[in-house]
Amino acid sequence: MLDHNASVLLIYTGGTIGMFEDANGVLMPFDFNALKEYVPELQRFKFTIDTVQFEQPVDSSDMNPDKWQKLVWIIEANYSKYDGFVILHGTDTMAYSASALSFMLENIGKPVILTGSQLPIGKIRTDGKENLLTALEIAVDKDPEGNPFVTEVCIFFQNLLMRGNRTTKINAANFKAFNSFNFPLLAEAGTQIRYRHDLMHRPLRGSIPKFHYALDPKVAIVKIFPGMSAEVLKANSAIPHLRAIVLETYGAGNAPGEQWFLDIVDEWIKRGIIVLNVTQCASGSVDMERYQAGKSLHEIGVLSGYDITTEAAVAKLMFLFGLGLTRQDVKIALKMAIVGEITVAVN
Numbered sequence: 533m534l535d536h537n538a539s540v541l542l543i544y545t546g547g548t549i550g551m552f553e554d555a556n557g558v559l560m561p562f563d564f565n566a567l568k569e570y571v572p573e574l575q576r577f578k579f580t581i582d583t584v585q586f587e588q589p590v591d592s593s594d595m596n597p598d599k600w601q602k603l604v605w606i607i608e609a610n611y612s613k614y615d616g617f618v619i620l621h622g623t624d625t626m627a628y629s630a631s632a633l634s635f636m637l638e639n640i641g642k643p644v645i646l647t648g649s650q651l652p653i654g655k656i657r658t659d660g661k662e663n664l665l666t667a668l669e670i671a672v673d674k675d676p677e678g679n680p681f682v683t684e685v686c687i688f689f690q691n692l693l694m695r696g697n698r699t700t701k702i703n704a705a706n707f708k709a710f711n712s713f714n715f716p717l718l719a720e721a722g723t724q725i726r727y728r729h730d731l732m733h734r735p736l737r738g739s740i741p742k743f744h745y746a747l748d749p750k751v752a753i754v755k756i757f758p759g760m761s762a763e764v765l766k767a768n769s770a771i772p773h774l775r776a777i778v779l780e781t782y783g784a785g786n787a788p789g790e791q792w793f794l795d796i797v798d799e800w801i802k803r804g805i806i807v808l809n810v811t812q813c814a815s816g817s818v819d820m821e822r823y824q825a826g827k828s829l830h831e832i833g834v835l836s837g838y839d840i841t842t843e844a845a846v847a848k849l850m851f852l853f854g855l856g857l858t859r860q861d862v863k864i865a866l867k868m869a870i871v872g873e874i875t876v877a878v879n
């Protein structure tokens with residue numbers, strides 16, 4: 533049910549949705565007011581839409597923890613004033629931002645929807661209009677008692693509402709640019725918007741939202757590949773005070789069984805670096821017990837990332853170390869789903 537008395541804060545960070553082509557055909561960000569001119573439909577909504585934009589709209593390739601903090605700050609400062617928040621964001625790093633925000637906005641009881649587009653909103657065939665208009669509708673959709681349907685950080689793209697920290701960008705050209713391989717859709721927009729209320733992440737009863745700012749970016753991603761040399765592997769960890777490595781492995785969490793490889797990973801762990809095993813596959817989960825190639829990693833102390841995405845793994849590690857947790861507590865938290873980012877087996 534659309535709440536016509538509701539209000540949404542539309543936050544514009546940049547990205548293709550609000551870009552124009554310069555004389556050389558290069559896409560450049562433009563002012564948010566210009567974007568509004570291209571979407572006159574916005575004026576037909578009865579609910580209030582206020583807008584705020586980054587002083588310098590950015591291509592999302594320039595997203596970083598500082599800008600995530602800025603988003604958290606905007607949401608915290610406006611949390612009580614609005615029923616929901618829609619963030620316009622470039623698609624390239626949207627899954628990273630959605631993952632980070634899902635941890636930084638703890639116990640939110642309101643929708644925070646990220647969306648963007650593959651074609652600038654000024655183009656006739658743009659996907660941006662539908663994405664924007666439906667994201668706004670979702671941000672004010674409520675049950676008859678006035679409770680919001682969505683109470684978590686999501687990405688809405690091409691008719692699909694996905695848990696933010698489960699998403700991955702899958703296509704650089706198609707309008708269906710995101711997928712949530714390891715977790716079902718939270719809603720699908722057709723003639724009606726059909727929600728999976730049973731899957732929605734809910735804030736703890738009686739809890740108040742908590743806004744986290746501290747992130748520790750001393751995290752690296754190491755993607756293994758056949759032919760990777762010891763030099764290349766070592767170079768990835770030659771960073772002082774590195775806290776964690778997201779090790780992107782094959783299949784169910786497998787890596788070369790050669791001694792030099794295991795020795796280097798063992799040395800990382802002895803240096804106090806947390807090594808989190810995440811599969812290179814788009815879907816499925818790490819299971820280091822399945823093959824010897826995974827078992828050896830487990831034996832030296834590599835942790836399972838289960839079915840987490842690389843995007844969410846990076847964000848979760850930055851967040852956990854940002855909280856100032858001990859290495860031991862970070863290890864415990866990596867086994868738990870904090871905001872639905874991994875599927876924890878119930879035995």
Ligand code: ASP
Binds near residue numbers: 547591649
């Ligand atoms: N490079 C753009 C960005 O991520 C692509 C997009 O918006 O789709 O900001």
